[in-house]
Amino acid sequence: ADLRLASGFGDPHSSSRALSSVFADYVESHTDHSVSVFPNSELGQATEMINQAQSGINFGVFVSSAYFNAQVPELGVTNLPFVFNSRDQAFAVLDGPFGDGLKAEFEENGLEVLGFMELGFRNLTNSVRPIKKPEDLAGLKIRLQKNPVHVATFEQLGASTVNIDWSETFAALRQGVMDGQENPYSVINTFQLYEANQKYLTDSGHFYDILVFAVSKKMMDGFSPDDQQAIREAGRLATLEQRKLAAEEDQKNLDALKASGMEVTELTDEQREAFRVATQPVYEQIGETLGHDTVSAFVEAVQAVK
Amino acid sequence: MSLIVAVIFFLACILGIPLAFAFGTAGLTGFYLAQLPIEVLASKMMFAINSFPLLAIPFFMLAGELMVKGGVVNLAIRAANTLVGRVHGGVGHVTIASGLGLASVSGTAVADAAALGSALMKPLSQTYSRPFGAALIAACGNLGPILPPSTAMIVYASIAGPGISIPELFLGGVLPAVIIALSMALYVALTSWRRGYPLSGDPVRWSAIRRECTRALPVLLVPIVVIGGIIGGVFTATEGGAIAVVMAAAIGLFYTRELKISDFPSAMLNAGMTTGVVTIIIAAASTVTFIFSIDQMPNKLSELIQSLTEDPQTFLLLVFGMLVVVGMFMESTAAYVMLVPIFAPIAAVYGVDQLHFALVFILTLIVGMLTPPVGTLLFVACGISGLRVGDIVGEVMPFTLIQLTVAILVIFFPQVFLWLPQFAN
Amino acid sequence: MVATLAFIDRVFQALITICVCLIVVSVTADVVARYGLRHSLMFVNELSRLGFVWVTFLVMSLAIGRGMHVAITSLEAKLGPTARRMVYRGGLIVVGVLMGTLLVSAVICIRERANESMLSLPLAVSWFFVPVAMGAAHSLLHLVVGFIHGERKERTVEFE
Numbered sequence: 001a002d003l004r005l006a007s008g009f010g011d012p013h014s015s016s017r018a019l020s021s022v023f024a025d026y027v028e029s030h031t032d033h034s035v036s037v038f039p040n041s042e043l044g045q046a047t048e049m050i051n052q053a054q055s056g057i058n059f060g061v062f063v064s065s066a067y068f069n070a071q072v073p074e075l076g077v078t079n080l081p082f083v084f085n086s087r088d089q090a091f092a093v094l095d096g097p098f099g100d101g102l103k104a105e106f107e108e109n110g111l112e113v114l115g116f117m118e119l120g121f122r123n124l125t126n127s128v129r130p131i132k133k134p135e136d137l138a139g140l141k142i143r144l145q146k147n148p149v150h151v152a153t154f155e156q157l158g159a160s161t162v163n164i165d166w167s168e169t170f171a172a173l174r175q176g177v178m179d180g181q182e183n184p185y186s187v188i189n190t191f192q193l194y195e196a197n198q199k200y201l202t203d204s205g206h207f208y209d210i211l212v213f214a215v216s217k218k219m220m221d222g223f224s225p226d227d228q229q230a231i232r233e234a235g236r237l238a239t240l241e242q243r244k245l246a247a248e249e250d251q252k253n254l255d256a257l258k259a260s261g262m263e264v265t266e267l268t269d270e271q272r273e274a275f276r277v278a279t280q281p282v283y284e285q286i287g288e289t290l291g292h293d294t295v296s297a298f299v300e301a302v303q304a305v306k
Numbered sequence: 307m308s309l310i311v312a313v314i315f316f317l318a319c320i321l322g323i324p325l326a327f328a329f330g331t332a333g334l335t336g337f338y339l340a341q342l343p344i345e346v347l348a349s350k351m352m353f354a355i356n357s358f359p360l361l362a363i364p365f366f367m368l369a370g371e372l373m374v375k376g377g378v379v380n381l382a383i384r385a386a387n388t389l390v391g392r393v394h395g396g397v398g399h400v401t402i403a404s405g406l407g408l409a410s411v412s413g414t415a416v417a418d419a420a421a422l423g424s425a426l427m428k429p430l431s432q433t434y435s436r437p438f439g440a441a442l443i444a445a446c447g448n449l450g451p452i453l454p455p456s457t458a459m460i461v462y463a464s465i466a467g468p469g470i471s472i473p474e475l476f477l478g479g480v481l482p483a484v485i486i487a488l489s490m491a492l493y494v495a496l497t498s499w500r501r502g503y504p505l506s507g508d509p510v511r512w513s514a515i516r517r518e519c520t521r522a523l524p525v526l527l528v529p530i531v532v533i534g535g536i537i538g539g540v541f542t543a544t545e546g547g548a549i550a551v552v553m554a555a556a557i558g559l560f561y562t563r564e565l566k567i568s569d570f571p572s573a574m575l576n577a578g579m580t581t582g583v584v585t586i587i588i589a590a591a592s593t594v595t596f597i598f599s600i601d602q603m604p605n606k607l608s609e610l611i612q613s614l615t616e617d618p619q620t621f622l623l624l625v626f627g628m629l630v631v632v633g634m635f636m637e638s639t640a641a642y643v644m645l646v647p648i649f650a651p652i653a654a655v656y657g658v659d660q661l662h663f664a665l666v667f668i669l670t671l672i673v674g675m676l677t678p679p680v681g682t683l684l685f686v687a688c689g690i691s692g693l694r695v696g697d698i699v700g701e702v703m704p705f706t707l708i709q710l711t712v713a714i715l716v717i718f719f720p721q722v723f724l725w726l727p728q729f730a731n
Numbered sequence: 732m733v734a735t736l737a738f739i740d741r742v743f744q745a746l747i748t749i750c751v752c753l754i755v756v757s758v759t760a761d762v763v764a765r766y767g768l769r770h771s772l773m774f775v776n777e778l779s780r781l782g783f784v785w786v787t788f789l790v791m792s793l794a795i796g797r798g799m800h801v802a803i804t805s806l807e808a809k810l811g812p813t814a815r816r817m818v819y820r821g822g823l824i825v826v827g828v829l830m831g832t833l834l835v836s837a838v839i840c841i842r843e844r845a846n847e848s849m850l851s852l853p854l855a856v857s858w859f860f861v862p863v864a865m866g867a868a869h870s871l872l873h874l875v876v877g878f879i880h881g882e883r884k885e886r887t888v889e890f891e
């Protein structure tokens with residue numbers, strides 16, 4: 001069969017590249033299946049692509065973990081502010097027992113996770129002033145994703161939160177509907193947000209975003225054990241490749257943003273600690289919706305690999 | 307597979323199956339051929355319209371409804387009459403001027419044509435012939451989506467993604483709308499003089515001009531606030547639609563006082579109905595788009611076109627020719643859903659500016675509302691005048707040519723037409 | 732049958748009116764809140780999209796009864812009365828198959844999404860698919876009535 005993998009990322013994104021090279025090559029040389037990667041939301045919007053994989057309309061989907069909120073709400077803990085110090089720490093947690101727990105949740109919703117990939121640390125841009133301490137955010141209108149953890153964090157930091165559709169965000173930033181937004185370097189650079197008045201960039205890394213590569217359990221169950229094994233191995237290899245590419249790209253994108261003339265603020269350890277302390281109440285708040293046990297189990301898992 | 311799906315779509319259309327269901331039937335056949343689970347049908351159709359930018363459609367429809375019921379149209383027409391009523395073809399110029407005024411507050415062609423027709427069909431058929439009047443009303447309706455605000459542009463931007471901004475598109479529509487309006491006025495004057503239609507309208511009097519224009523002035527607030535707010539960044543285009551509704555309601559309730567609270571439910575229902583028949587086409591068309599996508603049609607088509615020409619302008623002319631044909635048979639919104647995802651990336655390969663491509667694309671497709679067999683504005687004009695499509699097609703033709711000519715001008719003189727949009731930044 | 736149909740029509744009309752009202756009020760309220768309270772209403776995006784989906788699929792069925800869907804009728808106009816009825820009824824059967832499939836499809840989606848909750852509203856994602864099923868089912872009723880009638884309805888634009 002032709003295994004369709006759907007995504008909202010573009011062709012050049014590390015995930016699209018790793019899957020259309022490493023994953024496709026491995027699957028096509030070890031099984032009779034072919035692989036087609038459909039980037040740029042060609043097959044639908046994110047929520048829809050997830051449903052498509054659940055129902056077996058398409059084989060797989062690779063999108064930000066944020067979109068799996070309806071299926072696996074527990075993923076929300078990985079969005080907690082200032083929780084990971086480095087990408088290696090994040091990978092260790094996701095590849096360990098905590099990640100296995102999440103994978104079981106996905107299975108119950110008809111999805112098999114073939115890999116947790118990196119979307120990246122999210123960083124803050126704005127048009128008003130350099131952000132060095134939490135107080136600098138006071139009164140700034142920041143565009144956020146429709147994610148309760150994100151919103152709670154920025155409200156805690158004193159910003160006004162704006163929820164505007166991504167399709168309207170560039171124009172709205174350009175026209176000053178809001179002052180700033182937050183995204184990984186790759187997004188900021190790809191969409192040239194510096195052309196939308198975003199003069200100031202802080203390497204806040206306030207959230208670490210995960211990209212989930214999940215496939216249809218329904219379709220997997222229909223394949224032979226050998227094919228299943230080959231597909232899982234292909235997923236593992238592609239995930240490793242993607243993480244490598246993503247790390248390289250992150251640096252490249254940051255360099256490009258500096259070259260574009262953005263004023264980049266690099267936080268010192270003390271400055272970062274001030275943000276971490278200021279957002280601690282969010283851990284409490286999120287515990288109330290996702291369960292305090294879930295949150296503390298996660299925090300322990302993170303500290304265990306420190 | 308794509309070919310079978312396309313053939314089924316055309317067969318279904320010819321047999322009189324409504325466009326939306328012709329898309330659905332073709333898509334369903336594709337799903338069957340691709341052996342997809344049955345959930346795909348409801349899922350595809352629901353998600354295709356589960357999109358915030360598309361909300362602009364009901365908003366501008368409702369704003370239009372409220373302005374008609376609130377007597378705003380009559381204000382515009384009376385003001386236009388004092389200004390241009392006494393020229394050769396007077397009432398024709400009044401129609402064009404009112405059409406421009408209406409277009410600056412409304413986002414859709416159908417609402418505009420219906421509003422113009424309700425007030426001007428009678429005087430037009432007394433001065434001119436009934437077919438000429440109906441044709442003029444249909445053509446003036448088309449100014450609605452060209453002059454901002456424009457739901458067509460919002461739909462285009464929502465499909466094309468973040469690379470293209472609605473304010474830029476809006477400003478890009480201003481010059482073409484003005485050129486089209488002036489050319490139509492010239493044509494109306496010539497025809498009126500050649501066919502010996504009598505002079506109409508009151509003699510020009512400053513007192514009348516001052517009185518009527520002052521009375522119509524508050525209506526001007528709507529485009530200033532709505533378009534100004536969108537371009538100035540106070541709110542997004544979709545939200546601007548909601549603001550337009552609130553302002554139209556306020557003007558009708560407190561200024562003209564012709565609008566009653568009891569008018570609201572029926573206005574909302576009407577807006578909902580006219581919206582629904584458009585959006586269900588978008589929903590159903592997405593099933594066919596999905597089949598084309600999994601069949602890799604965009605890539606195949608892209609390769610085919612690139613093998614035909616390397617010149618960007620020839621490419622634009624090719625797209626223009628194709629859209630004229632597509633516009634004859636297809637509701638424009640459905641055409642955006644199906645064709646923008648295919649052709650916008652190809653345009654990028656040719657190095658055509660995104661905004662330039664969008665303007666050519668939108669202007670050409672809008673003309674399709676005036677061309678048979680599927681011409682939404684022709685249907686509206688027939689409804690208003692009681693004529694059949696065949697009776698007015700001949701009179702509509704010159705207006706169609708004027709609008710197509712402007713689209714061609716945009717192809718060849720991007721620097722002229724992209725000058726205004728740069729001020730959106 | 733016709734009385735039941737008219738009753739459901741009125742219920743759908745009321746729902747459409749309420750949804751349009753809801754969309755306008757919620758989006759306006761969001762703009763006001765953003766400037767007045769310096770705080771976006773997070774639920775507005777999802778709520779207004781939900782209302783919009785409801786409008787679209789409820790209208791789908793009502794518009795069948797009113798002949799509001801855009802169709803190419805030039806071939807039909809050239810046919811004799813008997814052939815015209817046959818072509819028209821054949822078309823209705825095709826649309827009926829489509830609507831039947833859509834109904835089944837929507838019901839499966841409702842069941843599959845019943846345990847997934849929306850992001851900002853305390854509702855199951857299924858509610859996005861409920862109007863699809865309702866619209867498809869009601870369309871089937873309208874198609875049956877149209878089939879018995881056997882003639883294409885003139886486009887009616889006004890409502891009470």
Ligand code: NA
Nearest residue numbers: 409412450455
């Ligand atoms: Na307009």
Ligand code: NA
Nearest residue numbers: 633634674680
């Ligand atoms: Na047409």
